[in-house]
Each structure stands twice: as structure tokens, then as C-alpha cells.
Amino acid sequence: MDHTEKHKRGAFSYLFEWAAPYRGKCALSVVTATLGVLCAVVPYFCVSKIVTLLIAGERSLSPYLFWVVAAALFWAGNYLFHSISTTISHGAAFAVIADTRRRMCEKLARLSMGKVLARPSGVTKNIIVERLDGIEPTLAHVVPEMTSKLLAPVAILIYVFILDWRVALWSLLTFPIGMLAMMGMRVGYEEKYSRYVKSGKNLNAVAVEYINGIEVIKTFSQTAKTYKKFTDAAHESAHSAIDWMKDTQIFFSLGMVVIPSVLVSVLPACVLFYLQGTLPVNEIVVIVVLCLGMMPPLIGAMSYSDDLAKIGTIVGEINSILEDEELRRPETNVQLDRFDIEGKAVRFSYKDTEVLHSVDFFFREGTVNALVGPSGSGKSTLARLIASMWDVTGGSITIGGVDVRDIPLRQLNEMIAYVSQDNFLFNETVRENLRKGRPGATDAEVEASARASGCHEFIMQLEKGYDTMVGSAGGHLSGGERQRLSIARAMLKDAPIVILDEATAYTDPENEAVIQNAVARLVRGKTLIVVAHRLSTITDSDQIVMVRDGHIEAAGTHETLLEDCTLYRHLWETHIGSKDAVEVK
Numbered sequence: 009m010d011h012t013e014k015h016k017r018g019a020f021s022y023l024f025e026w027a028a029p030y031r032g033k034c035a036l037s038v039v040t041a042t043l044g045v046l047c048a049v050v051p052y053f054c055v056s057k058i059v060t061l062l063i064a065g066e067r068s069l070s071p072y073l074f075w076v077v078a079a080a081l082f083w084a085g086n087y088l089f090h091s092i093s094t095t096i097s098h099g100a101a102f103a104v105i106a107d108t109r110r111r112m113c114e115k116l117a118r119l120s121m122g123k124v125l126a127r128p129s130g131v132t133k134n135i136i137v138e139r140l141d142g143i144e145p146t147l148a149h150v151v152p153e154m155t156s157k158l159l160a161p162v163a164i165l166i167y168v169f170i171l172d173w174r175v176a177l178w179s180l181l182t183f184p185i186g187m188l189a190m191m192g193m194r195v196g197y198e199e200k201y202s203r204y205v206k207s208g209k210n211l212n213a214v215a216v217e218y219i220n221g222i223e224v225i226k227t228f229s230q231t232a233k234t235y236k237k238f239t240d241a242a243h244e245s246a247h248s249a250i251d252w253m254k255d256t257q258i259f260f261s262l263g264m265v266v267i268p269s270v271l272v273s274v275l276p277a278c279v280l281f282y283l284q285g286t287l288p289v290n291e292i293v294v295i296v297v298l299c300l301g302m303m304p305p306l307i308g309a310m311s312y313s314d315d316l317a318k319i320g321t322i323v324g325e326i327n328s329i330l331e332d333e334e335l336r337r338p339e340t341n342v343q344l345d346r347f348d349i350e351g352k353a354v355r356f357s358y359k360d361t362e363v364l365h366s367v368d369f370f371f372r373e374g375t376v377n378a379l380v381g382p383s384g385s386g387k388s389t390l391a392r393l394i395a396s397m398w399d400v401t402g403g404s405i406t407i408g409g410v411d412v413r414d415i416p417l418r419q420l421n422e423m424i425a426y427v428s429q430d431n432f433l434f435n436e437t438v439r440e441n442l443r444k445g446r447p448g449a450t451d452a453e454v455e456a457s458a459r460a461s462g463c464h465e466f467i468m469q470l471e472k473g474y475d476t477m478v479g480s481a482g483g484h485l486s487g488g489e490r491q492r493l494s495i496a497r498a499m500l501k502d503a504p505i506v507i508l509d510e511a512t513a514y515t516d517p518e519n520e521a522v523i524q525n526a527v528a529r530l531v532r533g534k535t536l537i538v539v540a541h542r543l544s545t546i547t548d549s550d551q552i553v554m555v556r557d558g559h560i561e562a563a564g565t566h567e568t569l570l571e572d573c574t575l576y577r578h579l580w581e582t583h584i585g586s587k588d589a590v591e592v593k
């Protein structure tokens with residue numbers, strides 16, 4: 009079941025749950041909004057009193073003055089209470105949005121990578137930014153203002169009932185017609201609004217893909233084709249919005265006109281009862297003026313029906329992230345006194361395709377282990393499973409004898425430094441990017457790590473040294489520079505387990521040697537797992553694990569594998585051959 013459907017009925021209960029810390033503020037905003045609306049109604053009562061005085065032929069100024077001053081004071085009170093209410097409700101609404109946005113971001117970190125990757129980044133951004141903003145009208149306006157704006161007409165109606173119950177009943181005549189119009193608006197509303205939301209998500213996903221892939225698009229001159237994908241998404245977004253508006257607007261406008269038009273039924277009734285001699289003219293004046301006072305709050309209350317109709321879809325979208333199934337991990341840290349890593353009968357599937365078929369491995373604490381094998385054999389997958397980015401689909405992986413699924417994610421993250429092929433850098437300074445490895449690190453420690461990883465020299469050549477902004481995703485740096493910074497960042501973390509997944513893939517041979525030496529120094533005593541293509545970089549490893557088609561073909565040292573493993577020997581000979589070829593050139 010989709011989240012929109014599942015949470016349609018409970019949308020308000022979710023909103024109240026999210027707003028729970030600000031319950032006091034919300035209540036205060038409802039109270040002040042109600043006072044504001046009551047203040048707005050009183051001047052109509054004052055006006056009716058003035059007209060009654062005129063009809064009665066009152067000649068002294070003071071009663072008129074009294075009602076005029078009262079009307080002015082209450083009118084001012086209306087604006088005062090409205091401003092107080094709206095300030096409080098907006099404060100609460102934006103605080104709820106900020107809290108929920110933070111929880112959504114934290115939630116993403118607790119999901120498996122599979123769950124995160126299943127949703128295009130543009131869609132995730134759309135939900136976290138635009139959709140979440142959609143709860144603002146409901147929290148800041150609907151809750152305080154709609155409640156108060158409905159209370160005022162009810163109060164007036166009760167007063168009219170006291171004056172003349174027959175006219176009061178007549179005043180209700182237009183209400184059912186207006187409600188029918190509003191119900192007409194709700195028919196198919198969810199589906200149409202959902203289509204609009206879906207097309208908006210698609211537009212976001214396509215826009216992000218277009219921007220991220222702009223280099224490929226330019227290179228392969230695919231602009232027309234890719235642009236079509238983008239324009240189609242833009243058109244669908246526009247058309248779904250137009251269809252949604254077209255189908256709902258007519259009912260919405262009808263409701264907005266009919267519900268507040270109480271005078272249409274009240275005036276003829278008043279005239280009839282007057283002619284019958286059962287309703288005095290001064291009461292007619294009071295009733296008519298009060299009915300006029302009923303209109304603005306009713307129109308105001310009706311205008312929120314659109315926001316109310318949307319809220320089920322919006323809450324469903326937010327919950328598609330907040331209620332997604334997390335990697336199940338305990339909260340309390342476990343005691344670990346060693347960092348051996350062991351896999352037993354490990355199986356793993358991306359969706360339905362199994363890519364690791366019951367593999368066993370053992371990486372002793374403090375040793376250097378290399379994963380090698382043909383492309384697509386499952387090396388990176390194995391590394392990611394150790395870092396607990398996905399859960400195994402069969403068997404188990406333990407660290408220090410404890411299943412990784414029994415280790416809290418925070419504790420696991422603290423003990424593993426993971427550097428992948430395309431490590432992400434944030435659009436911040438070099439220094440802040442490095443400091444992500446250990447947030448409390450001093451500038452001196454950051455620089456020491458950069459020196460040890462062979463980054464210091466190139467950093468100093470950047471325009472502002474350590475204070476240079478690296479650009480979006482590190483785009484102002486070369487691939488090799490980005491990788492070296494990623495390694496420096498991981499080294500700063502000083503974790504007992506280090507996983508380098510093709511971490512030197514973009515590095516030239518000269519810098520690779522620098523990094524290799526740095527890594528060798530920095531990981532002394534740690535458990536190191538290296539996913540490598542260039543076999544010459546891992547010949548000194550304590551253990552080399554040969555992965556082939558999701559199986560472990562062999563494991564041993566360089567020398568033993570050269571003797572015992574045909575595939576390793578073949579890969580080694582190919583590697584040496586290509587190296588020689590490069591050197592001869």
C-alpha cells in the first residue's frame with residue numbers, strides 16, 4: 009500500500025504528533041485567533057446598535073459615540089490578536105518543519121543504501137524541501153484560523169437564534185448547497201493532487217539527472233533526447249496542475265460564493281416576517297448587519313478547504329521517508345575487544361539478483377587484506393556489507409565475534425573508516441571537508457593528517473590553501489586530489505578498521521606510491537581491507553582474497569596465490585604486461 013493511501017485518514021494525528029513539542033504555542037495561537045475573530049464580529053453588532061438608535065430617533069451624541077468607539081476598539085483588537093496569533097502559529101509551524109526535516113535527514117542515514125538509492129535524489133530532495141513546506145499552511149493557518157473563523161459564525165448564529173429562531177433556520181438554507189459544492193471538490197481530489205505531486209517528483213528527478221549528467225549530454229550531443237525527457241516532465245507537471253485546478257476550482261468557487269451568502273435566504277425571510285408583523289424592524293437591522301459580519305470569517309474558513317484536501321497526500325509523502333523500514337540495529341553500544349572480521353556463508357542480493365553466493369572470509373585484526381578479482385565479481389559489495397551499508401541476505405558478518413547487525417550504527421561508523429572510489433566532498437572548505445573525519449579535530453591535527461596522506465603540498469597551492477572551497481561534490485578539484493582528500497579524511501578518523509574501495513583508482517603512479525606509503529604508516533595496527541585493481545599495490549598484503557562471480561576462489565599471500573590460483577596468476581601476468589607496455593611507451 010502506498011503511504012499516501014495508508015495515512016490519508018490519520019494525516020492530522022501525524023501533524024499533531026509532530027507538533028507535540030509546540031502544543032502550547034498551537035493552543036495559544038487558536039485562542040488568540042478566536043479572540044481576534046470575535047473582535048472582528050463585535051463592530052458589526054455596534055453598527056447594528058447605531059442603526060437601531062437612528063431608527064429610534066435618538067438625538068443625543070453620547071450613545072452613538074459609545075458604539076463608534078467600541079467598534080473602533082474591537083476592530084483594532086481584531087488586528088492585534090490576529091498578528092499575535094499568526095506570529096505564534098508561524099513560529100510553531102516553522103519549528104515543526106525544521107524538526108521534521110532534521111528527522112528525515114537522520115532517517116536517511118539509518119536506511120540501507122538500497123533504500124536510499126531506490127529513490128532518485130531529486131525526489132528525496134523534493135519531499136524533504138517542497139512537500140514538507142506544504143504542512144505550513146495547515147499548521148500556521150488552518151489550525152488557528154479555520155477553527156476561530158468557524159467559531160465566530162457559530163456564535164452569531166446562536167445570537168440570531170435567540171433573536172428569532174425562524175430567521176436563524178432560514179440563514180442555514182444555503183449551507184447544505186455550499187457543502188455539496190465542497191464535497192464535489194473532494195471527488196477525485198486526492199488522485200488529481202497525487203498526480204500533480206508525482207509529476208513534481210518526476211520533474212525534480214529528471215532535472216537533477218539532467219544537471220548531474222550534463223557532461224555526458226554535452227559529450228554525446230544527446231541534448232535533444234534528454235531535453236525531451238525534461239520537457240515531457242515539465243509539461244506533465246504543468247498539465248497535472250492545470251487538470252487539478254480545472255476540476256476543483258469550479259466547485260471551490262461555488263462553495264466560496266454560496267456558503268457565505270446567508271443574506272440571500274435571510275433577507276426575504278426578514279421581509280416576510282416584517283410584513284406579517286412578527287419581526288420588528290430594529291431586530292431586522294441587527295440580524296442583517298450580523299449576517300454581513302458572518303461572511304468574512306466564513307469566506308476565510310472556506311478558503312482553507314483546499315489545504316485540508318491536500319494534507320493527506322503531503323503527510324503520506326513525508327511518511328514515505330519517515331516510516332521507511334530502517335536497518336534494524338540496537339541502541340546500546342556493545343563491548344568489542346578485538347577487530348577481527350569474519351564472514352560465514354554470506355549471501356547478498358540487490359533486489360532479486362544474488363551477487364554473493366555463500367562466501368566465507370576471515371580478516372585478522374591488524375592485518376592488511378586485499379580483495380581482488382574481475383570487474384563485477386562482488387568486491388565492492390563485500391566491502392559495503394562489512395561497513396553495514398546493506399544487510400546480508402544470508403549468513404553473517406561479525407566484527408570481534410559480534411554480528412554487525414547487533415552493533416549500533418553509530419558505534420559501527422565510529423570503528424570503520426570507509427573510502428570509496430567516488431568519495432563525496434561537500435561544497436565547503438578543504439579544512440571542513442577533512443574535519444568531517446573527526447569533527448573535534450584541531451587545525452593542527454587536520455593538517456597533520458593531510459601531510460601524512462600526501463595532500464598538504466597540493467592544498468597549499470590552492471588559491472586559499474586549507475580555506476579553499478572545493479565546489480559542489482568537490483568539482484573544483486581533480487579526481488586524484490579528491491581521492492587523496494578522502495583518504496586524509498578517513499585517516500583523521502583514526503578508526504580501528506579501514507576499508508579502501510579502489511581508493512587510489514584515479515591517482516597517478518607517483519602519487520599512488522606516496523599514498524601507499526602514507527596508508528601503510530597510518531594503518532599500522534589497524535585491520536585494513538583494500539579493494540584493488542592494480543595488483544602491484546597489494547603484493548605485500550598479509551592476505552589476498554580472489555573474488556570471482558560472487559564466490560571466493562582463493563585466499564593467500566601473493567606468492568601462494570601465484571603458485572595455487574590460475575586466475576590470480578593470469579591477472580598478475582596481464583597487470584605486469586600492461587604496466588610494462590605503459591613503461592615502454
Ligand SMILES: Nc1ncnc2c1ncn2[C@@H]1O[C@H](COP(=O)(O)OP(=O)(O)OP(=O)(O)O)[C@@H](O)[C@H]1O
Nearest residue numbers: 125358359363381382383384385386387388389390
Ligand atoms: N546498487 C546496485 N544495484 C544493483 N546491482 C548492483 C548494484 N551495485 C552493484 N551491482 C551489481 O552487483 C555485482 C557486483 O558488483 P560490485 O560493484 O560488487 O563488483 P566489483 O567486483 O566491485 O566490480 P568493479 O571491480 O568493477 O568495481 C555486479 O554485477 C553489479 O552490476
